[in-house]
Amino acid sequence: MVCAVAAHAQGNYEIQVYGADTVAPRSTMVELHSNFTAEGHPAMDGVAATNHAEHETVEITQGINDWSEVGFYIFTSEQSGLGVEWVGDHIRPRVRVPERWRWPVGVSLSTEVGYQRAIFSPDTWTWEIRPIIDKTTGRWYFAVNPALERTWHGPDVNLGIDFSPAVKISYDFTKQITGGLEYYADYGSITNIASLHNQQQQFFPAIDLNVSPKWEINFGVGVGPTSATDHWIVKGIVGRHFDWGKKKQ
Amino acid sequence: MKPTIQMRPEGNVRDSTASRRAFLRNTSLAAGALMARGPLAWTQTMPGASLPPAEPAVRPNATLEISEIEWELAPKKEIRTTAYNGQIPGPLLRVTEGKPVSIEIVNRLDREEIVHWHGQWIPVPVDGAMEEGSPMIPAGGKTLIRFSPKPAGLHWYHTHAMANHDLKRGLYSGQFGVLHVDPASGDPGRYDQEQFIVLHDWEPYYTASDDGSMMVSYACGSVNGRMLGHGEPIRVREGERVLFQILNASATEAHWLALPGHKFQVLAMDGAPVATQATAETLRLGPAERITALVTMNTPSVWVLGEPRKDFRDAGVGVVIEYAERSGKPQEPGTEKLAWNYRIFGDAMPLARVPDLTIPLVFTSRFKGHGALDEWMINGKSWPHTDSIVLHEGLRHRLVFDNRSTDDHPVHLHRHNFELVSVGGATTSGVHKDVVIVEAGTKVAVDVLATNPGDTLFHCHQQDHMDMGFMALFRYAQVIKA
Numbered sequence: 001m002v003c004a005v006a007a008h009a010q011g012n013y014e015i016q017v018y019g020a021d022t023v024a025p026r027s028t029m030v031e032l033h034s035n036f037t038a039e040g041h042p043a044m045d046g047v048a049a050t051n052h053a054e055h056e057t058v059e060i061t062q063g064i065n066d067w068s069e070v071g072f073y074i075f076t077s078e079q080s081g082l083g084v085e086w087v088g089d090h091i092r093p094r095v096r097v098p099e100r101w102r103w104p105v106g107v108s109l110s111t112e113v114g115y116q117r118a119i120f121s122p123d124t125w126t127w128e129i130r131p132i133i134d135k136t137t138g139r140w141y142f143a144v145n146p147a148l149e150r151t152w153h154g155p156d157v158n159l160g161i162d163f164s165p166a167v168k169i170s171y172d173f174t175k176q177i178t179g180g181l182e183y184y185a186d187y188g189s190i191t192n193i194a195s196l197h198n199q200q201q202q203f204f205p206a207i208d209l210n211v212s213p214k215w216e217i218n219f220g221v222g223v224g225p226t227s228a229t230d231h232w233i234v235k236g237i238v239g240r241h242f243d244w245g246k247k248k249q
Numbered sequence: 250m251k252p253t254i255q256m257r258p259e260g261n262v263r264d265s266t267a268s269r270r271a272f273l274r275n276t277s278l279a280a281g282a283l284m285a286r287g288p289l290a291w292t293q294t295m296p297g298a299s300l301p302p303a304e305p306a307v308r309p310n311a312t313l314e315i316s317e318i319e320w321e322l323a324p325k326k327e328i329r330t331t332a333y334n335g336q337i338p339g340p341l342l343r344v345t346e347g348k349p350v351s352i353e354i355v356n357r358l359d360r361e362e363i364v365h366w367h368g369q370w371i372p373v374p375v376d377g378a379m380e381e382g383s384p385m386i387p388a389g390g391k392t393l394i395r396f397s398p399k400p401a402g403l404h405w406y407h408t409h410a411m412a413n414h415d416l417k418r419g420l421y422s423g424q425f426g427v428l429h430v431d432p433a434s435g436d437p438g439r440y441d442q443e444q445f446i447v448l449h450d451w452e453p454y455y456t457a458s459d460d461g462s463m464m465v466s467y468a469c470g471s472v473n474g475r476m477l478g479h480g481e482p483i484r485v486r487e488g489e490r491v492l493f494q495i496l497n498a499s500a501t502e503a504h505w506l507a508l509p510g511h512k513f514q515v516l517a518m519d520g521a522p523v524a525t526q527a528t529a530e531t532l533r534l535g536p537a538e539r540i541t542a543l544v545t546m547n548t549p550s551v552w553v554l555g556e557p558r559k560d561f562r563d564a565g566v567g568v569v570i571e572y573a574e575r576s577g578k579p580q581e582p583g584t585e586k587l588a589w590n591y592r593i594f595g596d597a598m599p600l601a602r603v604p605d606l607t608i609p610l611v612f613t614s615r616f617k618g619h620g621a622l623d624e625w626m627i628n629g630k631s632w633p634h635t636d637s638i639v640l641h642e643g644l645r646h647r648l649v650f651d652n653r654s655t656d657d658h659p660v661h662l663h664r665h666n667f668e669l670v671s672v673g674g675a676t677t678s679g680v681h682k683d684v685v686i687v688e689a690g691t692k693v694a695v696d697v698l699a700t701n702p703g704d705t706l707f708h709c710h711q712q713d714h715m716d717m718g719f720m721a722l723f724r725y726a727q728v729i730k731a
Binding site: 021100101102138139140141178210213 | 460
């Protein structure tokens, strides 16, 4: 997830709390993340504005086996004066504790490396490691992603490791409709936590529609109460599973 | 194998020593005895051994001891479970149709247990279903049951305790074994060797299913208590006719079986001879289903008799078949078509029978959350609130199973069997079973002859479905004599 703490480099390209599950082997997940910043930040210091920016991200994830997957991202941005622009690409391998180990919670570990153009993010090369813990019990679902980020190239290269947690709690109203709250934050360097004013804090009431095992649909509206955060964002995710091999019967 | 189906069994012995008062008295006496002399010596029944007929003094023909054990599925793959007589599967009990047997059951666990004699037309007190009224065996207690085995064929015994959400109990455990009832008329024995194959799945865990609710999956599986490659191979000779007696004792999984290069000639299902002994490349067995099939060994090599689905085979569901003077890496199944149709084993020209009564049974589920098992319902209600179904002695009842859910259901009727009448809208006859898989979104109709009075449990044999309400009680109508 592109989400540097520097206020003017905020990137709302993929807004999603990860679950511990991985894509099944011999299958591929294709997702389109559509995020519109209704009230964001203006262009500043050579970095494009987020205000009224429409970000479209294509995520393609291939399942390797029952405990690993690899994801690939293509980030784009469209906004007045710039048109449609390629922003960058990331690659994201992920491993999980296999379900057959019968742990009481889902656990996986994702790492993401990528490049984004300086006009969209001054930190052009970044790395993230994201532990993922989740639990489904009855109608409730909980997930926490205490992610750590590191800039490899850019002005924040000397800031060390950033702490960017994400949390989700949701409830199954029906088999098809799940509603919940997603929380995204960037507290700044783990050795020098930013002031609340400079932290990114976003809250997304969100809906998941479970219309089919082949489809993933998520929709939410986000509020960013701190000055370092884009204030209003509308996000949507539409994903489709494709099976390539023999289905387990 | 000659047809032995008799829809009107006669002379069932209503003889159980398990009256509550006697039971309590015996239990307390037994407890003292156990403490004094240590572990009981049991009547170990070796595979293939026949049980002698019961003696008047009610000395048991066999003893089943329920206890916790450590079991090695494969080297470095040990599990802790509960089992009968310290072995998995439990001892093969071989009895003769109509000859009374008495079986002592000793419960070494710290919880009550019960043993169900699956497929037997026996009275309620000994059937082994607390919902019908069979008594539970208390923790640390024992009981002696006596019954006349009927009908002949491949049957089994297993715990009928609820697991609820404990994946170490019920049929998730190792409490299962084969009960083979030899026909009173004798076994024609037109085969060279007989092999019992018992499938089971181990180390269960909850996982998300495609339909949005939780389901149970397994880390590994076994044939006769061993994972593929870790048990003794079945040794055969070219030209031999091997009779496979196959039981799926899994708590929830349907299994397929294939033996590459060979075909199965199906002789019986759930112990009952089929009308047409058709051949099949693969066999499908839902939980609790049994198939008796003959295979002519005419393709010498080393093979795996196992799951054609790689995931399940890799998990351990298979056994090596080794021809004499052949060696090498076993050749595995995997290319076989997974196709199964009960009707090919029915009469070529299905007989149209007119039922006395028709009883619709609609199967539906209620969503309880993506992190929960669905609640299951029969005609809109879950056990223990399901409506009782009334049977009238001597009449032919047509049960119409209408599965409106997205899961398959291997439904089982205690103390009776039934004849398939239609499967997925296509008529059939001549296939008698006590478990039938009703596939998702389909209907199956069966005829039951009400010939064994007493409360009779009907349920899905998937342990998680049963635990979540998929049960109903059939009661016989009381006849009021003027």
